[in-house]
Amino acid sequence: MKELLMGNEAIALGAIMAGVKVVAGYPGTPSTEVLETIAKRNPGKIHVEWSTNEKSALEVAAGAAYTGARSIVTMKQVGLNVASDPLMSLNYVGVKGGMVVYVADDPGPISSQTEQDTRHFGKYAKIPVFDPATPEEAYEMIQDAFAYSEKYGMPVFFRATTRVCHSCATIDVGEFPEPTEGEGFIKDTSRWVIFPKLSYESKKKLEAREVELAKEFSKLKYNFITGTGRIGIACGGVSRAYVCEAVNDLDENKDIFSIFNVGTPYPFPEDAALEFINSIDKLICFEELDPVIEDAFTYLLGKHNIKLEILGKRTMDVPNAGELGVVSITKILAGLTGKEYTESQERFKDLPDIPGRPPVLCAGCPHRASFYAVKQAMKGRKAIFCGDIGCYTLGNAAPLDMTDTCLCMGAGITIAEGLDYAEFDKDDRSVKFAFVGDSTFFASGITGVINGVYNKANIVVCVLDNSTTAMTGHQPHPGIGKTMMGDVSNAISIPKVLEAIGLTKVVTVDPLNQEEAINAVKELADLPGVKAIIFKSPCVAIVKTKKSAEVDRDKCIGCKKCINELGCPALYMKDGRACIDKALCTDCGLCKTVCPVKCIKEEA
Amino acid sequence: MKSLLLCGVGGQGTVLASRILAQAAMEEGKFARTAETIGMAQRGGCVVSHVRIDSKDCSPLVPLKKADILIAFEPGEAVRNLPYLKPEGIVIVCDNPICPVTASLAGIEYDSRKMIDYIKSKVERVIVVDGNKICEECGSSKVVNVALVGTIIKTGAAELSEESVKKVLKDKLKPEFLEMNMKALTLGMEYAI
Ligand code: SF4
Ligand code: SF4
């Protein structure tokens, strides 16, 4: 049946078509919808889980593949850093059932900390990489990825980028088969237990496999040449779509180009690439993130002693950071052909400056209240606020300005500890706060808390518990008691975990009760050791209220304190008085506590 | 090929609108692509949805100067995205300003009238849709997206029929919301007459 599918949905359905049996992952934009879609469309016999983090997820998928069943693990690119320990070793051990490691890269970056390139990781780990250009190609390619994985007994990378993950296309979806069950786990210590001897033997096999696969991939349909022009363009992933449109836009000049598409950047299809080199006079490479294809060509030229001009990121002809697009590529290609090209329009030369609109915490978001309580409690004191990954990273923006550091998942807690140890012998130490969300706490916060208790750090851990993984679209986690299989499981209690670790004090407060929250912060800030406050209040994007607040415009003195202190998107000024956008406001009540003349009330 | 750019503020429902349009195209046997902003920007940031109908060999994103129709759920976002419009392209803009927090904090005046006047001074065909009025008439604040879909198809510039959009709405929406959205669609269409 023909369906409009997002790239991630296409990959999910492709995996079901390939008979996947076990699916594990950790949410992360732009990868999340793959696992969600498999859960939603599960014909019944597929195990789907959000694991606590990417390392757990990868190990779960590996265990399943040891039995001969097919498995997939999903994550975003920085999640791969977390999963890299098991993955590096897994490639030496190998798998029995097909196992795909799905990693979503994020050129831009649009919603990530880094512009890292998983194609490099493939080369480093010696794991083949499949790189689709469109959702429709991804649907087919993922099925081949499973087949290759199984044929060679190796995990394979399936890497997509944001514009493939989050774009939709019309795709003809087939009838779902039964999952591949495999023969079950068969004991064999010489195969499943990694030892230096096994690794030495495996390394030799990996090297041989690289050569063999490069040959095989040269004939693969995803590595292909179109056109016969003497200016060669090499591209891969979504860049191919941009290149195709850009070349078409060059009208009469389009025949001077030929395009080499690389669908498997590692192992690089050298034979096919050589053939291409021999048919062109000049090469330009368009790819996002790192110059992986470009470097492969440069290497090939050296290896075969061929002279050819290569333009790309290394020569600064193509931008080396951020996304590519039709316009940027058209401009570069037009430059090569001496054609005039301008993307600007004369009529919009005087386009007025529209104020920027960066993302903000939702109106009524409980995180705003938590941050504000800590800010109020620490007024006039030396304090450092370490943030983490989630919606609450947005607490960095004015006017809250409550995120002094943010590094990676779980790092807020341990960075705070490091900040504290650096001044352990000083008298006027600042108070260190670590903000961590509930899902992040389970993913990688607990070990950091244990570290702090063991090594005697003085920090206040603020767990912002909104009962969901909000940033990535509200996934369940171990604290909620619901699984992706639709089952109820034991909800793991964050305060009980913290108490068991042996913190100085653990309290739970409702951040919307500002007085209680501020008092708790004041009290804990002065206690020694590791303390925790759990700010518990649900994410307003899932627990909707019909209520909203209202400004009594006769009483409002127009002081703007509500706006300047909170930055709630529902609040704005109109004719010198505050106004509340009813459609956005959730009546969280925070602005009521701030207003000096108490003129904000629940709407009648 | 037809290229549509829908823009607005995270939470306004641009994604649903682009999906309805793409699915309506599929109903008519055309190949459709969309690309959407998903992730952090959905929290009240600028969002854009791209719809490209009837061409396989194209970028999922509408390049500058190539949109046949620019559909803005918010006047400021319409201005911001004008460079995407084709010289002969149409602008459909919902006159329902959402003041960015940055403007509120900086005390910058955010005047939607001026923005719409600017667009009218530069673009030949501009359709201003009164989103609040439609919402009041339909009794829901969540129908602007479907109303704008109505305006889009009625202009004829997307070459999509009313029947295919109605079929998609019937397939996609929960029955209890159908009537309300059908009304919004009709009200939206009236603006393009
Ligand atoms: S009550 Fe005040 S702070 Fe809370 S959502 Fe409404 S306007 Fe914003
Ligand atoms: S989605 Fe939830 S947690 Fe995220 S900003 Fe909105 S209310 Fe806050």
Ligand code: SF4
């Ligand atoms: S804080 Fe109160 S008095 Fe001051 S602008 Fe806001 S609503 Fe008006």
